[in-house]
Amino acid sequence: MDAPAIRWGVLGPGGIARDWTAALHATTASRVTAIGSRSLDRAQAFAADFGVERSHGSYAELVADDGIDAVYVASPHSEHREHALLALAAGKPVLVEKAFTRNAAEAADVIDSARERGLLAVEAMWTRFLPHIDVVRRCLEDGVLGDIRAVEADHGQLLYPDGPRRLAAPELAGGALLDLAIYPISFAYFVLGGFAAVQATGTLTETGVDAGETVAVVGPRDAIGTLGSTMLAKTPCAASVSGTAGRLEIDGWFYQPNTVRLIDTDDRELDRYDSPSREHGLAYEAAEFARLLTAGKSESDLLPLDETLRIMQILDDIRAQLGVAFPGEG
Missing domain, CATH: 3.40.50.720 (NAD(P)-binding Rossmann-like Domain)
Incomplete structure (x- = not known):
């Protein structure tokens, strides 16, 4: 406000x-x-x-x-x-x-x-602008977890074949990747600071869009990521970031306002952050935009345009690996 x-x-x-x-x-x-x-x-x-x-x-x-x-x-x-x-x-x-x-x-x-x-x-x-992701960001910046070695995240929702028609339609850029997998992929990119390698496997619907995928990534400092999505089932939608000194765990629906727990290497909970509210999380991106616009900025430091472009390039690469193309792309 x-x-x-x-x-x-x-x-x-x-x-x-x-x-x-x-x-x-x-x-x-x-x-x-x-x-x-x-x-x-x-x-x-x-x-x-x-x-x-x-x-x-x-x-x-x-x-x-x-x-x-x-x-x-x-x-x-x-x-x-x-x-x-x-x-x-x-x-x-x-x-x-x-x-x-x-x-x-x-x-x-x-x-x-x-x-x-x-x-x-x-x-x-919207996930990038939420308070609990800022907690993750600060932990990474302060080295709370030591050297980051692994990130895991998944996003599965039962949206096919009885969900929105656009998800099955190649002409509407349907499929799990752009709607669901983008969340764990963007999260892992943020945690690892980019990807040095991306390997994807998955399945397609009869209309030719992706039904789901598992994406294995390697970060620029050799950390690994295991990311998954599907529109054929509801999955836990949880995320974790593991380092040599401990890990962060985010409850299911990790991409919404949520709880972050700091766990030590003996699996003991050391601390936790609870989002002030789990409602109206979409407002945070709008508030950040209003601040940027009023300050005369042309992009956000929390999600720079070059990062948006790089993530789109990664999504293109994954689609190519899966054999998914949209009509009229050129």
Whole structure:
């Protein structure tokens, strides 16, 4: 709530936009003042639900709205490049829902456009901005765990075949990787400071998107990572970081506001951090964006654009190893 108040335009009135707007209005000083959709009826229904002032029946009208300071791009992955470029061309900074785009080439287009215009652009990987991840960050910086040797994380949800249609659709950049695996992959990249090697194996659905994968990584200082995702079952969704002096354990749903436990090498709990609330975690990325925008910044130190691009390159590599391609990628 201490973050500066800014006026948001939301592009795309889907489920994540609803959760994000609810969190924004409940726990920050910022407000959504305009909503844009290809359907004016959907925009008006969203506006009525959240007390939003203006509804637009096109994305072009939304980004041209003079009453917004920034645009939250909440459309499907397959549309992120087009919609982020539309907002940037209108002079609007962007918070782009993860995955940032379908692939690294599209991510580079968005990043180049933002940098050319001097506009703020941030990937909405909300986990990076949560308080318990800041605790992990400080432990790593202070050497609490000694030399890091291993990281483990998984993310599985029962989303196929009876979940959202887009997850099965190659043309909508469906599959487990961009929706689910991106969480453990981004977490491990943050912990290890990058990857020196990536090896993936997995299975595909009958539509040709990935149903799940196991990804083995090696960090630049020889630490290993074991990462997994599936949209065929609910998994523990836990994470751990192990070093020569101890380990951190994060409970299930590690990517949401959570508890972090410090465990010594004899498996004794030495300390723990409990998030102040497990609700409205999406607000932290919006608050960070408002601080950055007010300070005149063009990207976040917590998730720099070059890191977003590198992670998209890694996701491309994993898809290539699995044999997954999206129509029209080039």
